[in-house]
Amino acid sequence: MNKPTNQTEIMLNRLQEREREQLLVLSICKSLSEVLNKESFHQIVSSVLKEHFLFDDFIFAFAEENQSTYTIFYQFSDQKRLVSKSYLTSDGFFETATDSAEAVIFDLKTFTESKLPDYLHSLNNKNIKNGIGIGFPSLKGNRSVLFLFYKNPAVFDRESNRILRGIATQLSITVNNIRLASEYENNLAELKLLKNNFGERKAAAIHTETDHFYGIVGRSDVMQNVYELISRVAGSDSTVLISGETGTGKELIACAIHQLSLVSNKNMVKVNCASIPENLIESELFGHEKGAFTGATDLKIGKFEQAENSTIFLDEIGEMPLELQGKLLRVLQEKEIERVGGNKNIKLNTRVIAATNKSLEKEVAEGRFRNDLFYRLNVYPIQLPALRERKEDIELLGNFFLEKHSQKIGKKIKGFSKKVVKGMMANVWPGNVRELENIVERSVLFAKDDSIKEMDFPKVFAAETHAVENDFYTKTLQEVEKEHILKTLKKCDGRISGPRGAAVLLNLPGTTLISKMKKLGIKKEHFLS
Structure with a gap:
């Protein structure tokens, strides 16, 4: 084909070439801009860039701002490089390229192997003798160089140089983004590991002295089970529902969970849903905008926002008005609130612990509590035993409160008489631990x-206590079985085997009864007085 002789035609051809180059540059830049990780970067290099630059090896190196060393980000012939080794920028390659405004040609034959960086040793074995180094524009103080190596350097022509200069900035940005993303993922993984280790350390830090557990007093088996439940859930952000009769210490359980959590350095926000007037509870929980209603003269930040990145404790959740329960459900589902009088959704990161002295199942059945909200709250239930179900803790608690209140008023009281201890053990304690503390x-x-x-004990009929107990929850089969075995053992004066033993009355082999007693946590002190 004859070359054009007309000057206009020559210029037109050059413009068309430049236009094709620009379109190619835009196409390559678009491909690079979509790269998110090193694997995708390798795909672009091995396909798009390899096709246009026909290199035998492609190495991208960078140096952090004000550093005298550089590292290899990527090498085409060794893209699985795992060791991030540093090299001096003054090694005759890196700075030579960054200090030049033009592409620098390296003749590897002029370097002895001891003078060559180790990442170039394999090129000599492949008879690659020539390289081209292109210093890229500085990006946030970081310097970078692209090395292209050829068996025949003539392949890299002026057009290749122009295209490479056109994609240089995008190539630097892509590499920088991959590095930042990798650092972020590494930091995130490290943070998760630290959080897990921190959670494990906190769980492991549970007091070996089981009489006291983060402000909770009790050594009974049922309380040990509660401590185990607390330690298992504390390190997560799961919603917890604490239920139990009035005075059983539900707030103490919530505080223990928070103290063992990953946000224990933040204050736990407490809300008693029964103590806030019905017309103010929405504003109290979710806040309100200025002018939202008469008297709303200022913006109010609600309890949920105050508990951002911390824990909110909703006590007496069973007293929450039915119309507000739907809004609470949205908070649990969507993790966002809307202030009263506002139209903006506010995202939240708040852990919810709720407590109730009611049977929410019964409240749901009678239409006073939403069943969907109950299921959202009941993610991790903790049922607290009544004081009458942990009699072995009564004397321990009594002594704890005795010391506390004696010091408070400046008296030196050593303990209780045997008569008082016997009376405390026999009392049914309908007000539970709170009632015991008040009487002490x-x-x-x-x-x-x-x-x-x-000690004056209030006269409460046992039948009333049992009515409260039965109204609050349905006993499990294990509880029924345990009570039946205990009654039988007491009737048999503690005898297990033999003609007049409990095993005969229960129609069980003696060994089976002993096994069941161990499983249910029945000990001699439970049936021998």
């Missing part, structure tokens, strides 16, 4: 000696 405090105030010799 009152006894300390009235005490005339260095020990508590008298």
Whole structure:
């Protein structure tokens, strides 16, 4: 084909070539801009860039700002390189390329192997003798160089140089983004590992002295089970529902979960749903905008926003008005709130712990509590035992409150008389631990000696207590079985085997009864007085 002789035609051909080059540059830049990781980067290099630049090896190196060393980000012939080794920028390659405004041609034959960086040793074995180094524009102070190596350097012509200069900035940005993304993923993985280790350390830090557990007093088997439940859930962000009769210590359980959590350095926000007037509870929980209603003269930040990146404790959740329960359900589902009078959704990162002294299943059945909200709250239930179900803790708790209130009022009281201890053990305690503390405090105030010799117990019929108990929850089969075995053992004066033993009355082999007793946690002190 004859070359064009007309000057206009020559210029037109050049413009068309430049236009094709620009379109190619835009196409390559678009491909590079979509790269998110090193694997995708290798795909672009091995297909798109290899097709246009026909290199035998492609190496991208970079140096951090103000550093005298550089590292290899990527090498086409060794893309699985795992060791991020550093090389001096003054090694005759890196700075030579960055200091030149033009592409620098390297003749590898002029370097002895000891002078060559180790990433170039394999090129000599492949008879690749020539390289081209192109210093890229500085990006946030970081310097970078692209090395292209050829068996025949003539392949890299002026057009290749122009195209490479056209994609240089995008190539640098892509590499920088991959590096930042990799650092972010590594930091995130490290943070997760630290969080897990921190959670494990916190769980492992549970007191070996089982009388006290993060402000909770009790050594009974049922309380040990509660401690185990607390330690298992504390390190997560799962919603917890604590249920139990009034005075069983639900707030203490919530505090223990928060203290063992990953956000224990933040304050836990507490809300008593029963103590806030019905017309104000929405504003109290979710806040309100200025002018949202009469009296709303300022913006109010609600309890949920105050508990951002922390824990909110919703006590007496069973008292929440039905119309507000739907809004709470949305918070649990969507992790967002909307202030009263506002139209903007506010994203939240708040862990919810709720508590109730009601049977929410019964409230749902009678239409006073939404069943969908109940299921959202009941992710991790913790059922607290009544004090009458943990009698072995009564004396321990009594002594704890005795010491607490004696110090508070400046009296030196050593303990309880045997008569008082026996009375405490026999009392049904419908008000549970709170009632026990109140009676001990009152006894300390009235005490005339260095020990508590008298204690007035309120007259409560056992039938009333059982009615409260049965109304609150349905006993499990294990609880029914345990009670039946205990009654039988007491009837048999503690005998297990033999003609007059409990095993005969229960129609069980003696060994089977002993096995069941171990499984249910029945010990001699439970049926021998």
